[in-house]
Every structure is written in C-alpha cells, then in structure tokens.
Amino acid sequence: MSKKDVLHILGEDIALGDSKTVSFNVAKLHTQNSIDVPIIIERSKKPGPTVLITAGIHGDEVNGVEIVRQIIAKGINKPKRGTIICIPVINVFGFIHLDREFPDGRDLNRVFPGSKDGSLASRVAHKLITEIVPFADLIMDFHTGGADRFNAAQIRIVKGEVVLDELAEIFGAPFILYSKNLNKSFRNTCYKLGIPMLLFEGGKSFNIDTTITNTGVNGAKRVLNHLDMLNKKFKATKPKKRCVSISASKWIRANYSGMFKPNVPINAKVEKDDVIGNITDPYGSFNHFVKAPNDGYIFNINESPIIYQGDAIFHISTKLEE
16 A cells, blocks of 8 residues: 555554544643544545535534534545545634634634644644645535524625636635735635635524535535545535626615614515614614615625614625526
8 A cells, every 4th residue: 555545643553444532632621631623534445535524613503513413424534535534623622612702812814824833723733734624625614693694595606716716616605705815814824835725604603504514515426526536325406596607796785773674584675765774772762774785695694683773784795607
C-alpha cells in the first residue's frame, strides 16, 4: 500500500476502506477534564476526492449541527469512492453553553488561520487549518442565522469562481448569495489555500427547522452524487425549483421600536411598496406598515416579536444574477 493510500490525521493512520473516529483535542476545562471533538472519517476502498463537512463554528447554530448529524446517522457519509470527513461541532465549548463564541470571548470565524500560541479560539483555528483542512478537496460548511433572524436556505460563495458556481447550482438551495469572503473567516482562509468551500446558511440560532435540515442534507447528497461519491443506496433528487442567484441585497431596518409582525413568508417574492410587516405598540394606538423598498426576494426575516428602532428586520435582494 502506497503512502498516498493512507491518511495520517491527528496521529491516526486511516487506510482506504477504513472507518475511524479520531479525537480533535481542543483543550482542558478549568476542572482538568479534556474536551475532545470527534472527527468521523469514512474512506471507500476506491480512491477519490476528500470532502470535509463541518458545522458548529458558532456554538448556538444547532441547525447546522443537525444537518451534519443526519448525514452521519443516515450513512450518507459512507462514500462510494474517496473520503468523507465530518466534524459536526467545531466550537464544542460554545455548543455546550449554546453560546456563539469561545470562552475567551472570541468569534472563531474571525480568527482564522489562527496561531498555535494565540488565544484559545485562535489555537483551535490553527489546528483545524494545519491538521485537517489540507486533506480536503472540497468543504461544505453549515451555518445558521444569528439571534432571531431566520435565514432562507442559501449557499454563499464569492463571485467569479466557475467551480463554486457549478457546485452551488448542484447543491440546489433556494438561493445563491454572492458575498465577499470576510477577513479572518474560515471561508476566506480556505479560499487563500485554494480549497473550494460551499457555505450553507439556513434557519436561526437555538432552533432546528425541518425544511432547512432537509435542504441541507439533500444538497449535500447532490454534491456527493456529482462527485460520484454518493453511496448507491441513496438517491439525489433534483430541486423543485432552480436557484435564485442574488448579486446584491440590503437590510430593511425598523424606523420605530415596538412589536413586530412580518406579513410575508421567508423566500417570498415581493414588489416595491408591498406591505411586508407591521410595527405596533402594546396599547393599540400605533400601527406602522413596513413596505418593500424595491422588487425582490425576502431571504431573511427577524422573528423577534419585540424590536428597536434601527434593528434589521428583513434582508431583501436588490439585484439578481442572470
């Protein structure tokens, strides 16, 4: 067996045809208890690409974690060829406490590529980038909307990348959002390393939504099928509708504080001046109609019943990619 047939990850050798769970040792708690993140690795006997599937960079984004959990539980991660590496929860500290950040107060997705001598979050980022990511030919990273903001299922990619455009269409989420890579993010670091990433956003924090999880799981199956990696016992169904590609968008912000009720569902196509929500007071004396500033798709809705002036309440497309 040649060396290229064996993956050496975190001190473990995984040969073609092997299944193994290896430990990503993050750190110890102040009680000296170890915190280990399980990494589930499945390899076919037949060589092929290596796909890394991740979630839980933010500990409160449980919907993404559920998508990866289902991929593992259903056996979708057992490839027909190649290798699938699953990390359902990267920020296990945050997941334990349902907190977005690390105990050091840092957002893991703003410290990449990290440093072996840096903060706790920075050390985890460094270990992920140096010891796991280099094996990947493609990464699918699953996220969820923050706070009370519910994201429509969407794939976020940078513009002008032919490979990502093709894979995003194949994934088949309702929306493809062209967005710049944020500095020090996981996506931007992988981009600089030349490793393509599909970043999935869907749902909201502290919540598991069946439609969103189904979209994420089905999208992953389609991508694996495209790579000829999907196990033959699974089928990759085509999406019911073609993706809408959004090249520009803006947030609609509340002009008043009060009680908020959206009047349109997520994914809705609206026209300029359509009433899409109401802001009222608790006393029945005030009712403000929120109107669409332009024709577009609503792909994020703030589901908090109480809002303040200036809060982001809707995300609407302003320009579509033809």
